[in-house]
Amino acid sequence: MNWSRFVAAVLVIAVVVALVAVRFRPDEPSAATDAAIGPEAADRAATDAATGPEPGATRSITGGEEASTAAIAPTTAPEVGPEAPPVLDGKPELTGLDGWLQSDATGLASFDGQVRIVHFWTFGCYNCKNTLPHLQDLYAEHHDDGLEIIGVHAPEFDYEADVDNIAAAAVDLGVTWPIALDTEKVNFRAWQGRRRFWPRTYVLDQEGRVRFDHIGEGAYDELAATVQYLLANGA
Amino acid sequence: MSIPGLLAEGFESALLACSLILLVPGAAVGLTARAAAVPAILSFAVGVLALSWLRFADRGGDFPPLLVAAGLMVATILLLVPLISRLDLAAIPAGLLAGGAAAELWLPCVGPDFGQLLNELPDRGASGLGLLALYLFGTLSPLVALAALHHLTPDWVLERLEPIWAVVGGTLLALLAVATAAGLHDDLVGKLFQWSAA
Numbered sequence: 252m253n254w255s256r257f258v259a260a261v262l263v264i265a266v267v268v269a270l271v272a273v274r275f276r277p278d279e280p281s282a283a284t285d286a287a288i289g290p291e292a293a294d295r296a297a298t299d300a301a302t303g304p305e306p307g308a309t310r311s312i313t314g315g316e317e318a319s320t321a322a323i324a325p326t327t328a329p330e331v332g333p334e335a336p337p338v339l340d341g342k343p344e345l346t347g348l349d350g351w352l353q354s355d356a357t358g359l360a361s362f363d364g365q366v367r368i369v370h371f372w373t374f375g376c377y378n379c380k381n382t383l384p385h386l387q388d389l390y391a392e393h394h395d396d397g398l399e400i401i402g403v404h405a406p407e408f409d410y411e412a413d414v415d416n417i418a419a420a421a422v423d424l425g426v427t428w429p430i431a432l433d434t435e436k437v438n439f440r441a442w443q444g445r446r447r448f449w450p451r452t453y454v455l456d457q458e459g460r461v462r463f464d465h466i467g468e469g470a471y472d473e474l475a476a477t478v479q480y481l482l483a484n485g486a
Numbered sequence: 487m488s489i490p491g492l493l494a495e496g497f498e499s500a501l502l503a504c505s506l507i508l509l510v511p512g513a514a515v516g517l518t519a520r521a522a523a524v525p526a527i528l529s530f531a532v533g534v535l536a537l538s539w540l541r542f543a544d545r546g547g548d549f550p551p552l553l554v555a556a557g558l559m560v561a562t563i564l565l566l567v568p569l570i571s572r573l574d575l576a577a578i579p580a581g582l583l584a585g586g587a588a589a590e591l592w593l594p595c596v597g598p599d600f601g602q603l604l605n606e607l608p609d610r611g612a613s614g615l616g617l618l619a620l621y622l623f624g625t626l627s628p629l630v631a632l633a634a635l636h637h638l639t640p641d642w643v644l645e646r647l648e649p650i651w652a653v654v655g656g657t658l659l660a661l662l663a664v665a666t667a668a669g670l671h672d673d674l675v676g677k678l679f680q681w682s683a684a
Contacts, residue, residue, distance in 0.1 A: 259634035266631040269624070273498040377502050378595040407504065407593060408676025445541050445548035448596045448604060449504070467601020 335484065336454075336477045339461040343369075343453075345403065347437035352404075352418055354429030359401070359459065366393075366481045367455040368400045368474070371439055371448075374420035375411045378468050379450040383424055385471045389478060390428060396482050397457075400428035405439035405449070456481050487606075491599040492617060496624020503679045504595035505625050508534060510675055511558065511588045511662055512629040515581055516636065517655030518565040520648040522577035523636040526565070527629050529578045533585020535622055538592060539615050543607045549590055551666055557587040558663035566656045584659065591671055 345359050356362065359369075370386060372379035390400055406412040412434050421430060433439055439447060446466070454463035454477045463477040499505050512530050519526030541547035561584040563569070570576035596604060600621055607614045623630075636644075665674040 256638055259637040262634040263631045263638070266627045266634075269497045269627060270500060273494055274501055276494075276498075375503060376595045377504075378597050381597070407672055408679060409673045410676060410680060444544070446544055446604070447593050448601075449593065450596070465601070466604045467596030467598060469598035469601050 336462040336480060338456075339464055341461055343438075343442050343455075343461065345401075345431055345433075345438050346441070347433075347435065349432040349434040350414075351432065352414070352421065352430040353427065356401075356429055356431075359455070362399045362401065363459070364457050365397050365399045366457060366478055367459075368398070368478070369403060369442075369453040369455060370400060371403045371405055371433075371442070371451040373404060373406050373411050373449055374417060374424065375406075375408065376449045380424060381468050382450050382452070383426065385474070386428075387425055389475060393478060393482060398478055398482060402426055402428055402430045403433050403438055404430050405433040405436045407449070454478060454481070457485060487599050487602040487617075489617075489620065492603060492621050493624055495597040495600050496621040497627060498597065499595065499600075499621075499625045500627050502595055503676075504593065506675045506679055507591045507593075507671070508588050508625060509628055510678060511584050511659060512626060513632055514655040514658040514662070515561065515565070515584045516629060516632050517651040518562065518659060519577045519580070519655075520573065520652055521644070522574040524633045525574050526577035526581040527633040529581025530585035530588070530629065531581075531622065531626050533582040533587075534589045534592075534626065535585075535615070535619050536582075537586040537589035538622070539607075539618050541589065542604055542618070543610075543614060545608075547590060551669060554587045554590045555663045555667035557583045558659055558666060561587070562656055562659040562663065565659075566652065587666070591666065 343359075348358075354361075359367065368386065368389070370382070372382070374380075386400055389398065404411075404417055406417075410416055414432065417430065417432070420426075431438075442453070443451060448466050450467065452463070452465045452470075452474060453461055454474065456462050462481060463474060465474065500509070512527060512534075515530050516523045516527045537547050539545075561580040564576045564580040564583075565573075568576075594600070603614070603617050603621065607618070610617075639647075662671060662674060665671040
C-alpha cells in the first residue's frame with residue numbers, strides 16, 4: 252500500500268473518531284442538537300404567533316436607546332479576592348439598540364445604582380447557553396439585593412435576529428432578565444473592539460464602571476465574587 | 487487551562503455553527519484547488535492562524551469588509567484562472583488569502599479553556615500562537631479530513647469529479663466574496679446552516 256494513502260486514511264479515521272467522541276461525550280449537552288435551536292425556535296415562534304406566547308414570556312418591546320459614546324472594552328479579567336475588584340478601562344453605554352425584550356429600559360442608565368452584569372450572547376451559541384445556568388443562579392440569589400443582568404443579544408445569523416425567535420428562545424432557556432436587542436451588533440463591536448466573541452461577560456458597578464470582563468465560559472467564581480463584593484461594599 | 491481540554495474544545499467547535507464561517511470557505515478552497523487540495527488547505531489553515539492570532543492578541547487585523555471580500559475574490563481567481571502555471575503554486579497564496587479573509591469574518595463561540603487562552607492571549611508570546619494553533623487544529627479538522635479524502639480518491643474518479651468540484655467551490659467562494667462586500671456573509675452562512683440542520 253502507498254504510504255501517503257495509508258497516512259491519509261489514518262487521518263480521516265482519526266478526525267472522524269475525534270468528532271464522534273466530542274459529539275457523544277457523556278454528561279455534556281449535545282452540541283449539534285443545541286446548535287439546531289434556530290429552526291426549533293423558529294417553529295416555536297410560529298406557534299406563538301398563532302396562539303400567543305407562553306405564560307411568563309413578557310413580550311414588551313421598547314425602542315429606547317441611549318445617546319452616548321460607547322467605550323472601548325477592557326481586556327483583562329480581574330482576580331477577585333477580599334480586595335475590591337479593579338476598575339478597568341472605559342465606562343461603556345448601550346447605543347443603537349433595536350429595542351428591549353422583557354424590560355421598559357431605555358439604556359444602561361435605566362439601571363443606575365444597581366450592579367449590572369452585561370452579558371453578550373446569541374441564542375444559537377452553544378457556549379452562551381452553557382453560561383446561562385450560572386447567571387440564573389446569581390440572578391435568583393442577588394436580584395433582590397440590587398443585581399440586574401442585561402443580556403445584550405447580538406445575533407450571528409439572520410434567524411437569530413428575528414425577535415419572535417429570540418423571545419421563544421428566552422422562554423425556552425429560562426432567560427428572565429432584560430434583553431437588549433443589538434441586532435446590528437453595534438454594541439458587540441463597540442464594547443469588544445477587534446477581540447469580539449460570544450459569550451462575553453462584564454460587570455458594571457453602581458456607578459457604571461467596568462469591574463469584571465471575561466471572554467467565554469468559565470470564571471464563574473470570580474464573577475460571583477465580584478458581584479457579591481460590589482453588592483456588599485458599593486462601588 | 488488544560489491542553490487536552492483546549493484540543494477537545496477545538497474539535498467540539500468544529501461541530502458548531504460559529505465555525506461554519508471558517509469551514510465553508512476552507513472546503514470551497516479545497517474543492518476549487520482540485521489536485522492541489524492539500525497545499526491549498528494547509529495554506530488556508532496557516533492564513534486562519536495568522537490573522538486570528540493578530541486579531542485575538544489585539545496586534546492587528548480587523549480589515550474593512552471590502553478588503554476581506556477582495557481577498558476572497560483574488561483567491562477564487564488564482565485557483566480558477568491559470569495566472570500561475572502550476573496549480574499547486576497558485577494554491578498557496580490563494581489558501582493564505584482565503585484563510586486570512588475567513589479569520590477576519592470569524593466570531594468564535596468560546597468555551598472555558600479557549601476562553602482562558604483568549605483572556606491571556608494579548609500577554610502571551612509565541613506560546614499563545616502555539617496554543618491557538620492547537621485549538622484550530624481541532625476546529626479545522628474536517629478540512630484535514632477533506633484533504634486526506636481527496637488524496638485517497640482514485641485518479642480516474644478525480645478526473646471526472648474535479649471539474650464539478652472546481653465550479654461548486656469557485657461559485658461558493660465568489661458568492662461569499664460578494665456577500666462579504668455587501669455585509670451579508672453571516673446571512674449566507676446562516677442559510678447554509680439552516681439548510682444543513684433541516
